[in-house]
Amino acid sequence: MPRRFLKRVLPQRNAIHEQWYLRPFRALLHDPALWALHRRNVLRAVTVGIVGAFVPIPGQTAIAAILAIYLRVNLPVAIFVSWISNPLTMGPLYYTAYRVGLLALGRTPTEDADAFSLDELWNDISEITAPLVLGCALSAAVVATVAWIVLNRAWVASIRREQRARAARRRT
Numbered sequence: 001m002p003r004r005f006l007k008r009v010l011p012q013r014n015a016i017h018e019q020w021y022l023r024p025f026r027a028l029l030h031d032p033a034l035w036a037l038h039r040r041n042v043l044r045a046v047t048v049g050i051v052g053a054f055v056p057i058p059g060q061t062a063i064a065a066i067l068a069i070y071l072r073v074n075l076p077v078a079i080f081v082s083w084i085s086n087p088l089t090m091g092p093l094y095y096t097a098y099r100v101g102l103l104a105l106g107r108t109p110t111e112d113a114d115a116f117s118l119d120e121l122w123n124d125i126s127e128i129t130a131p132l133v134l135g136c137a138l139s140a141a142v143v144a145t146v147a148w149i150v151l152n153r154a155w156v157a158s159i160r161r162e163q164r165a166r167a168a169r170r171r172t
Helices: 001-008 013-017 020-025 039-053 058-071 076-083 092-107 118-171
Strands: none
Touching: 013 118, 039 058, 039 076, 039 118, 092 118
């Protein structure tokens, strides 16, 4: 069932190859592993997408695509999962990661300044960077692990349910 659902939802390989703006990347997109829909490949792609989504710089989709091509996992799944970091979710996602990083480092949050100045902004950025990067790494690891466990169990349960239904149909 998960494979049939993914085949129905994800774009087809030939449709992507026909896009004019992807012509320079055709040689990279030729690998069959980038389009495989077996359980392990899809779970790895979800992990790659989550890691790409938690990178605190613009271009998470490109990062997820590059990692998917390099690690030879399902490219459309990795790109789709990386979209959990979008303009609506980016603020809460990175703020939570920042707080996780502060907690891991044992620091307290920086206080708000009364007046705006570039020097204070630069100092705040240098204080925010370490907790944000650490929090993003920890959050990505936790979310990817939980997603792997939940999706793996759901996929296996779906396959077992299909096998039981097939066995019941054979008996009747």
